[in-house]
Amino acid sequence: MANLMRFLSLSILVWFSLDGLHAQEEGLASYYHKRFHGKVSSSGRIHDAEELVAAHRTHPFGTFLRVTNLSNLKSVIVCVTDRGPRRKSRIIDVSYSAAELLGFISKGIERVRVEVVPGIPDLRYLDLIYPKMPYLDAAKFRSAIPYRMDY
Numbered sequence: 001m002a003n004l005m006r007f008l009s010l011s012i013l014v015w016f017s018l019d020g021l022h023a024q025e026e027g028l029a030s031y032y033h034k035r036f037h038g039k040v041s042s043s044g045r046i047h048d049a050e051e052l053v054a055a056h057r058t059h060p061f062g063t064f065l066r067v068t069n070l071s072n073l074k075s076v077i078v079c080v081t082d083r084g085p086r087r088k089s090r091i092i093d094v095s096y097s098a099a100e101l102l103g104f105i106s107k108g109i110e111r112v113r114v115e116v117v118p119g120i121p122d123l124r125y126l127d128l129i130y131p132k133m134p135y136l137d138a139a140k141f142r143s144a145i146p147y148r149m150d151y
Contacts, residue, residue: 027091029067029112031099041082047095052076055084055093056114064117067094069102069110076101077117 037049043061047053054065059080068075076098085093092114094102104110 024113024115025091026070026111026113028089028109029092029094029099029102029104029114030085030087030090030109031094031096031105034096037096043081045081047082049096051095052078052098052101053081053095054078054098055082056080056091057083057085059116065092066115066117067092067098067102068113068115069104070113071110072103074102 032047032049032055034049036047039047041047041053041055045053054067056063056065059065061080063080064077065080066075066077076094078094078098082093085091090109092112096105099105102110102112
C-alpha cells in the first residue's frame with residue numbers, strides 16, 4: 001500500500017511538472033503608476049490601483065498568480081486582468097497596492113518569481129495524493145448505558 005501511494009504521488013507530481021500551468025518564471029517586475037487608475041485595461045475592466053491585479057503577456061485573464069519578491073520574500077496573489085508589460089526585459093506589471101505589499105515602490109522594479117495558483121479543477125488531484133481514509137462509524141455499535149445510578 002505504501003509503495004502504491006509513493007508511486008501515485010510521484011506520478012502525479014511528474015504530471016504536474018510536465019503541465020505548463022504550474023510553471024514558475026523569474027524576472028523583473030514593475031508596477032502600474034497611479035495615473036493608470038480608472039483607465040480601461042485590455043480585458044475590459046477598469047483598472048483600480050487598490051485591487052491586487054497584474055498584467056502578463058501569456059497567462060489568460062482571470063488567472064491567479066503568486067508573485068514573490070526575491071529580495072525580501074514577501075508574496076502576494078494577483079489576478080491577471082491586462083496584457084503587458086511593454087518592456088521585454090520585464091515579465092509582469094502589478095498594481096500599485098500589490099507593489100506596496102511586495103515592498104518595491106521606492107525601487108520601481110524588482111526581481112520576482114511568478115507561479116500559477118491552482119484553481120478548483122487542479123485541487124481535485126489532491127485526493128489522489130492524499131486519499132481519504134476509510135472510516136468506520138462506531139456509533140451504531142455502542143451500547144446504551146444499561147443502568148443509572150441515582151444517589
